[in-house]
Each structure stands twice: as structure tokens, then as C-alpha cells.
Amino acid sequence: MKTYDFNQQYISKIDKEIAISTDNVQVHYGKSHAIFDASLDFPRFQITSLIGASGSGKSTYLRCLNRMNDKIAQVDGKILYRNTDINSKKINVYEVRRHIGMVFQRPNPFAKSIKDNILFALRNNGINDKNELQKRLETSLKDAALWDEVKDDLDKSALALSGGQQQRLCIARSIAMHPDILLLDEPASALDPISTSKIEETLELLSKSYTIIIVTHNMQQASRISDYTAFFHMGHIIEYNETKNIFTAPEIKATEDYISGDFG
Amino acid sequence: MDDIQTRLQKSSRATRQDYFGKAICYSCIGLIILLVACILYFIASKGLATFTQNGVKFWNFLTQSDWKPGDVDKYGNPQVGALPMIVTSFSVTILAALLATPFAIGAAVFMTEIANKKGAKFLQPVIELLVGIPSVVYGFIGLSLIVPFIRGIFGGTGFGILSGTLVLFVMVLPTITSLSVDSLKSVPMHYCQASLALGATRWQTIYKVILKAAAPGLLTAVIFGMARAFGEALAVQMVIGNAVLMPKNLISPASTLTSKLTTEIGNTVMGTLPNNALWSLALVLLFMSLLFNLVVRFIGRRGNIKNER
Structure with a gap:
């Protein structure tokens, strides 16, 4: 395996409005050090993809951003969202997750109806007005490009949907809460190419009103949909730049090798 | 080739x-x-x-409340009415299950969702130990602690459905708890994560997602606990009073199907009506345990269909 110098880093400055940023984030699983000094700024209303080999820490890093690593790993450092360090112990994690939603690798709808899946979080937050619920149900399913396919079966079990539909349902379920930021952990890796392209179209539409951070194994996907890309290697962020720069003229040798497939 | x-x-x-x-x-x-x-x-x-052979009418056996298999009434019919025992058996079973279920599910939720690993590791053997204690020990503790306690509070003899219920409560608690733990553990991790990622609190996640997904398993656990309570003989016999009377209240001496069997089976002669009547009680017990098993099967199947769809 080739070895690379982790001190060789290229992190480009972002001159846009920042939605969320991390400052020297460190993650430990017990004694093993999983993420080293991760400092990134994510621009608002843009899609940023995190790429890297398996075990490079990109999913771990993503999960820090809405505190899903609580009780699983030790996360140190600052995560700034609206000028607040949301990694602090005093922060209300439930409130964090209401503003920073997450969609997982495997579609994971609840064994409830489509409607109840979407309305789960809203009802938890005490929204009981029927008109409001109906409106949110419709808009979130439309935003996730699922409305036309399910509008007549809203009371059917969500588990009866295909994998791609289930994943779009999970996206709809997340955006029903109107979060600021949407985190996606390899959302298309369990899906066929047609479902994948539908998810990608959905994400591009959503990026008009949401900040999207997506972990992906698929480099074509990263280059197709994302505006910015960060390359992770063994827990270090090697390069972070606009996607077109990373894929055409990478600054660091490790990035170039990974993108061209001459890696490891 | x-x-x-x-x-x-x-x-x-x-x-x-x-x-x-x-x-x-x-x-x-x-x-x-x-x-x-x-x-x-x-x-x-x-x-x-x-x-x-003995010409007892099945309907009378189920609905009459006089149990004197050796005697005949004024019309010459044998007095074999099992209703008091059937009622008592069902009362102690249902009351014990009602009492034990909230505690058991609470303990199971604590062990699987709330306690840290050390706490769960400590509780697991405690629960398993409770399952393993012989029923005569439970009965003895019931006889020397619960019966005098109830006598002191409510008066009377202290023997009765209430004492039986309390002893059975302690006996079925670990059964329901350990089966509930298994069922809660089998709820996929990703349900929990999905709920938390949507901003649901821990309580909302437990209440609306985990308990709901585990519901068929929890129901099965309760029914297994009821089956155990229904079939328990020795411990109940020691605290229930063993009088074949229609229970008037929770503290009057009564008798369950099982306790009647254990106290009487040695005092009857094979082939006579008093002996056959006890076998009829055993038949009722057998039928009930079959029924419990069928219910568990039915719930299991319905739960599976729900998960597959």
C-alpha cells in the first residue's frame, strides 16, 4: 500500500455564506483515533460530497455533524452552526437533529404507513393541525419527487415500496421537518442505477433550499451532483475544493491517485 | 470415464x-x-x-360450583362443578399478568435501552436467577411473608387470590422480562437511528418506535408468563387456601385447577368418579395450555406478515 504524507493538505477557502463548519474535530472509538483535526466549512445551499475509501472516516465525520455519534464515539473539537458550538455538552441534541436531518445508507422507513412515516417527526413536535399536516405531507413528498407515485396509497405500508422509493420516502421524512441541512450517508449505494439517478435529481432540486452534505463511494456521483468535494484518507482530510477542480486538477498526489484509481 | x-x-x-x-x-x-x-x-x-362413564354433564361440570365428587345431590346427580376452580385459576393468572407486565416491560426497556453495559450485565443474571428459583421456595416465602402480611392488613386468614396473585407476580416477572428483553433486542438498530435522526427524543423513540415494533414479541412474552402462571401448582397451593368455594373476594380462601390436583390426586382411587373428575381438571389445564400456545403462534405469524410487507 502506498503511504501518503498526511501533512500535505489542501483546503480551499470558501467565500460563500457558511451553513455549518467544523474546527479541529477529533473522533476516538475507544483507543483508536478515527478522525484527525477535521476542519471544513460547508457553503449554504450547495451540495458537498465526502469521498474516500472504506474506513477513511467520512461516515464517522458526517455523523458528528448532527450528534449521531453520541454514546458511540468520543467527539472533540468545535462544530459551529449558527455561531453555536453544537458539539458542546449543554446543547439540546434533539433540537440539533431537527435542524440537521440525516438519511442513512440503507432505506429505513418505519413499519408504518407512508403518511405516518412522514408525519412521525411533526407529531412528535406537537404539530397536530390537520391542514398543516396535510400540507407538509404533500410538499415534502413532492419535494422528494415521490408524490406522483404514492399519492393514492398514502395509507399503505411504507415497506411495500421499492428500495428507491423507500429511500426517497426517507428523504421526504427528513425534509418534512424543514431542516436547514440534510446529511446523506451513501444514500444510493443500495439502489439500482435508475433509482440512483432519481435520487440525484431529487438532491439537485433540494439543493435550492437545503444545504446538502453527502457521503458517497461513487466518484461519478460526486462529480455529477456536488459543488464541493472533500477527500478523506485514513481519518485525515486530504483535499477540499470545488468539485470541478478536484476532479480535473487535484492539488495533492493522494487525491489524484484515488480519483484515477491508482490507489492503495 | x-x-x-x-x-x-x-x-x-x-x-x-x-x-x-x-x-x-x-x-x-x-x-x-x-x-x-x-x-x-x-x-x-x-x-x-x-x-x-359417570354420566356427569359437561355443561354442569363447567358451570356448577359444587365440588363434592363423592356425594350426590338430591336428584342423584354427582356434584362435580369445576367453575370455582376455573374462575380462580383465571383470576390469579390475569391479575398476576396485569400486575407483572408493566414492571417487566419497564425492566426490559431499562436493560436494553437505558442502562449502560455494566447495568445490563448485572441485571441479566439477576433475572435469570429469579427464573431458576424452585417454585416451592416461592411458595414458602409466600406462606411465611405474604400470607401474614395480608392477614394483617385485610384481616381474614390471609389465604386467597390476592396472596396467590402476589406470589405468581414474582414468579412470572422474570419470565416476561427476559422474553421482553429478547424481543426488544431484535428491533433493528436502524429503526432507532432513523427516529433519533428525525429529532425524536429518547422517550419518543422508545415509546413510538421500539415498543411498537416489538409489540408482537412483548405480547408473546406476556402470554408465556400467563401460561406459566396458569400451570403453576405448588407455590399457589401453599398460599391460596385450598377451599373449593366460589371466590367472594380477593382474600377468601379458594382453589385453582392445579392446586386442587396436587392436593387431591393422592386421596382418590383410580377409576372412581373422584379420580376421573380430577383428570377432567387436568384436561381443562391441557386445553388451556394448548390455547395459549395457539395464541402465541397466531401473534407470531401476524407479526411476521407485518414485517415482511
Whole structure:
């Protein structure tokens, strides 16, 4: 395996409005050090993809951003969202997750109806007005490009949907809460190419009103949909730049090798 | 080529091993089925003799409340009314299950969702130990602690449904708890994550997602606990009072199907009505445990269908 110098880093400055940023984030699983000094700024209303080999820490890093690593790993450092360090112990994690939603690798709808899946979080937050619920149900399913396919079966079990539909349902379920930021952990890796392209179209539409951070194994996907890309290697962020720069003229040798497939 | 052809058609050591292994499995299963069939036949033939040979009407057996199998009433009919025991058995079972279920599910949620690893590791053997304590010990503790306690508070003898319920409560608690723990553990991790990622609190996640997903398993746990309570003889017999009377309240002495069987079976002669009547009680017990099993099966199947869809 080739070895690379982790001190060789290229992190480009972002001159846009920042939605969320991390400052020297460190993650430990017990004694093993999983993420080293991760400092990134994510621009608002843009899609940023995190790429890297398996075990490079990109999913771990993503999960820090809405505190899903609580009780699983030790996360140190600052995560700034609206000028607040949301990694602090005093922060209300439930409130964090209401503003920073997450969609997982495997579609994971609840064994409830489509409607109840979407309305789960809203009802938890005490929204009981029927008109409001109906409106949110419709808009979130439309935003996730699922409305036309399910509008007549809203009371059917969500588990009866295909994998791609289930994943779009999970996206709809997340955006029903109107979060600021949407985190996606390899959302298309369990899906066929047609479902994948539908998810990608959905994400591009959503990026008009949401900040999207997506972990992906698929480099074509990263280059197709994302505006910015960060390359992770063994827990270090090697390069972070606009996607077109990373894929055409990478600054660091490790990035170039990974993108061209001459890696490891 | 010829060699391979013949070997393809001949049996070998490996194929004979297959046959041998299959034969062992089938004979073991056959023996178990035979045993079950024999027990069913024996209890049924003995239990039904009350109605076929001794001329007791089945309906009277279920609905009358006088239990004096040796005597006849003024019309010359034998007095074999099992209603008081059936009522008492159901009362203690249902009350114990009602009392134990909230505690058991609470403990199970604590062990699987709330306690840290050390706490769960400590509680697991405690629960398992409770399952393993012999029922006579429970009965003895009930007799020397619960009965005087109830006598002190409510008066009377202290024997009765309430004492029986309390003893059974402690006995079925670990059964329901450990089965509930298994069912909660089998709820997929991703349900929990999905709920948390949507901003649901821990309580909302437990209440609306985990408990709901585990509901068929929890119901099964409760029914297994009820089956245990229904079939428990010794511990109940020690605290229930053993009087075949229609229970008037929770502290009047009563008798369950099982406690009647254990106290009386030695005092009757095979082939006579008093003995046959006890077999009829056993038949009722057997039928009830079959029913409990069927309910568990039914719930299991419905739960599976729900998960697949």
C-alpha cells in the first residue's frame, strides 16, 4: 500500500455564506483515533460530497455533524452552526437533529404507513393541525419527487415500496421537518442505477433550499451532483475544493491517485 | 470415464452418513411426537370418562360450583362443578399478568435501552436467577411473608387470590422480562437511528418506535408468563387456601385447577368418579395450555406478515 504524507493538505477557502463548519474535530472509538483535526466549512445551499475509501472516516465525520455519534464515539473539537458550538455538552441534541436531518445508507422507513412515516417527526413536535399536516405531507413528498407515485396509497405500508422509493420516502421524512441541512450517508449505494439517478435529481432540486452534505463511494456521483468535494484518507482530510477542480486538477498526489484509481 | 460413471451412481460413505443422520433425527422427532400423543390420549381418555362413564354433564361440570365428587345431590346427580376452580385459576393468572407486565416491560426497556453495559450485565443474571428459583421456595416465602402480611392488613386468614396473585407476580416477572428483553433486542438498530435522526427524543423513540415494533414479541412474552402462571401448582397451593368455594373476594380462601390436583390426586382411587373428575381438571389445564400456545403462534405469524410487507 502506498503511504501518503498526511501533512500535505489542501483546503480551499470558501467565500460563500457558511451553513455549518467544523474546527479541529477529533473522533476516538475507544483507543483508536478515527478522525484527525477535521476542519471544513460547508457553503449554504450547495451540495458537498465526502469521498474516500472504506474506513477513511467520512461516515464517522458526517455523523458528528448532527450528534449521531453520541454514546458511540468520543467527539472533540468545535462544530459551529449558527455561531453555536453544537458539539458542546449543554446543547439540546434533539433540537440539533431537527435542524440537521440525516438519511442513512440503507432505506429505513418505519413499519408504518407512508403518511405516518412522514408525519412521525411533526407529531412528535406537537404539530397536530390537520391542514398543516396535510400540507407538509404533500410538499415534502413532492419535494422528494415521490408524490406522483404514492399519492393514492398514502395509507399503505411504507415497506411495500421499492428500495428507491423507500429511500426517497426517507428523504421526504427528513425534509418534512424543514431542516436547514440534510446529511446523506451513501444514500444510493443500495439502489439500482435508475433509482440512483432519481435520487440525484431529487438532491439537485433540494439543493435550492437545503444545504446538502453527502457521503458517497461513487466518484461519478460526486462529480455529477456536488459543488464541493472533500477527500478523506485514513481519518485525515486530504483535499477540499470545488468539485470541478478536484476532479480535473487535484492539488495533492493522494487525491489524484484515488480519483484515477491508482490507489492503495 | 467409466470409473466416474460408476462412482456417480454408487452410494459412498458420505451419502450413507446423510441417511444415517436423517434416520436419527426422524426417530428422535418420532419419539417426541409419540410421547405427546400418548399424553394427550391418556389425559383425554381419563378426563372424558367423567362424562362418558359417570354420566356427569359437561355443561354442569363447567358451570356448577359444587365440588363434592363423592356425594350426590338430591336428584342423584354427582356434584362435580369445576367453575370455582376455573374462575380462580383465571383470576390469579390475569391479575398476576396485569400486575407483572408493566414492571417487566419497564425492566426490559431499562436493560436494553437505558442502562449502560455494566447495568445490563448485572441485571441479566439477576433475572435469570429469579427464573431458576424452585417454585416451592416461592411458595414458602409466600406462606411465611405474604400470607401474614395480608392477614394483617385485610384481616381474614390471609389465604386467597390476592396472596396467590402476589406470589405468581414474582414468579412470572422474570419470565416476561427476559422474553421482553429478547424481543426488544431484535428491533433493528436502524429503526432507532432513523427516529433519533428525525429529532425524536429518547422517550419518543422508545415509546413510538421500539415498543411498537416489538409489540408482537412483548405480547408473546406476556402470554408465556400467563401460561406459566396458569400451570403453576405448588407455590399457589401453599398460599391460596385450598377451599373449593366460589371466590367472594380477593382474600377468601379458594382453589385453582392445579392446586386442587396436587392436593387431591393422592386421596382418590383410580377409576372412581373422584379420580376421573380430577383428570377432567387436568384436561381443562391441557386445553388451556394448548390455547395459549395457539395464541402465541397466531401473534407470531401476524407479526411476521407485518414485517415482511
